[in-house]
Every structure is written in C-alpha cells, then in structure tokens.
Amino acid sequence: MDQQQYPSSSSCRADRKTIEKNRRNQMKALYSELNSLLPHHQHSREVTSLPDQIDAAVNYIKKLQTNLEKLRAKKDRHMGVERITNNRNGAYGSGPNGSPQIEIREIGSALDVVLITGLDFQFMFEGAIRLLLEEGADIVNASFSVVEDTIFHTIHSKIEECAPGTVAARISDRLRKFVNEASSTAF
Incomplete structure (x- = not known):
C-alpha cells in the first residue's frame, strides 16, 4: 500500500x-x-478606534x-423647475393629469418664463413667444429641452423700462390665461 x-x-x-x-x-x-x-481637524492628534x-x-x-x-x-428653485412626482416613474413632469406648468420670474427689466409641458403641448412654446412679442417684450433667448415625455421651455426676455412691474404683471396674467385655456381645451 x-x-x-x-x-x-x-x-x-x-x-x-x-x-x-x-x-x-x-x-x-x-x-x-x-x-x-474624511475631513479631519488639523489640531486633533488623538487616535480614534x-x-x-x-x-x-x-x-x-x-x-x-x-x-x-x-x-x-x-x-431647481433657481432654474424655476419643480420636481413633480405624480408621474408613474417619478421623473420630471408636467402638472397633475399632464397639464402644463408655467413659472414667470421678473428680475428688473428681465422676464423669464419656464414652461413645462408634455409632448402634446409643443404648440404652447410658440404661443408664449408670440404673446411676449405682442406685449412688446424683446426675446433675448428661447430654448427647450426634452426629458423622456416632458418638454422644458425657457424664454428669457426684456420688457419696457418705463413700468416693468405693470408690464410684467399684465404679461404674466396673459401667459397664465393662455396656458390654462390651452390645457383645458386639450382635455
């Protein structure tokens, strides 16, 4: 063996x-x-377990x-974008039931419009620009971004120097009315 x-x-x-x-x-x-x-305290010499x-x-x-x-x-606050989580996947989105959202900010003679819509509301971007031009605003920059099924429209404009607050209020009212009417007729 x-x-x-x-x-x-x-x-x-x-x-x-x-x-x-x-x-x-x-x-x-x-x-x-x-x-x-890890950040350490410069003056601390003690040994930690x-x-x-x-x-x-x-x-x-x-x-x-x-x-x-x-x-x-x-x-998001500075960009004028709210995180909305009523979508199934929790991504950025328009308002409840897919309704568009609009945020208007007046900074001196500048008027910034952020419009968040679904793919079915692409026409609103052009309508918002047309409305701003009708009110005498100068469009400085206009752009949009698409994230999944949501479109983020951003319009930067300048308004009259003589009474920017009054003009901005009137434009804001018209834009909000335009968005509400357009979204109610779409449903």
Whole structure:
C-alpha cells in the first residue's frame, strides 16, 4: 500500500495564518484609505478606534447626501423647475393629469418664463413667444429641452423700462390665461 502524501497539519495551519494575516492587512489598508478621505481637524492628534472611524465615515456620507439634496433643490428653485412626482416613474413632469406648468420670474427689466409641458403641448412654446412679442417684450433667448415625455421651455426676455412691474404683471396674467385655456381645451 502506497503512502499518499498529505500536507501536514502544521503547514495547513501556517497557510491559514498567512491568508488571515493578508486579509487583516488588506482590511487595515482599506480602513486607512477610508479614514484618509474624511475631513479631519488639523489640531486633533488623538487616535480614534476603528468603529469610531467607520461611524465618522457613515455620518460624513449621510451629511454629504443631505447637502447634495439641498443643493439640487436650490438649483431647481433657481432654474424655476419643480420636481413633480405624480408621474408613474417619478421623473420630471408636467402638472397633475399632464397639464402644463408655467413659472414667470421678473428680475428688473428681465422676464423669464419656464414652461413645462408634455409632448402634446409643443404648440404652447410658440404661443408664449408670440404673446411676449405682442406685449412688446424683446426675446433675448428661447430654448427647450426634452426629458423622456416632458418638454422644458425657457424664454428669457426684456420688457419696457418705463413700468416693468405693470408690464410684467399684465404679461404674466396673459401667459397664465393662455396656458390654462390651452390645457383645458386639450382635455
């Protein structure tokens, strides 16, 4: 009967120890890298435990996520866009039942119009521009973007210097009336 050579139990134990040592070293390097990405106080020299470092990383990531959401909301407010979630997929969209939305901002003699519509209301962009021109506004820039089944129309215009508030109010009323009438006749 031939004797087969089996690795001795001491060599298996040594291999497992080596594997475990390598795993611990790799984990230590990863924790160190994670800790290096966290903001540290320059004057703090105290050593923090590994669980405390991980807690700090979790809290820092949560803080970054909160800040990111706040910045996105602020950007949307400045762009005149609201996030609407009544769509099935929660994407940007027009108002309830697909009705168009309009936001008008007056900044000095500038009048910015943001019109959010579905694909069925493409004619509204041209109608809004025509209305602005009828009221004597100068169109500085007009553009649109399509995201899935939603169109974001943006019109930047200048209005008369003599009474911008009065003109802007009149234009706003006409634009809102135009959007309401156009959306009610479409349904």
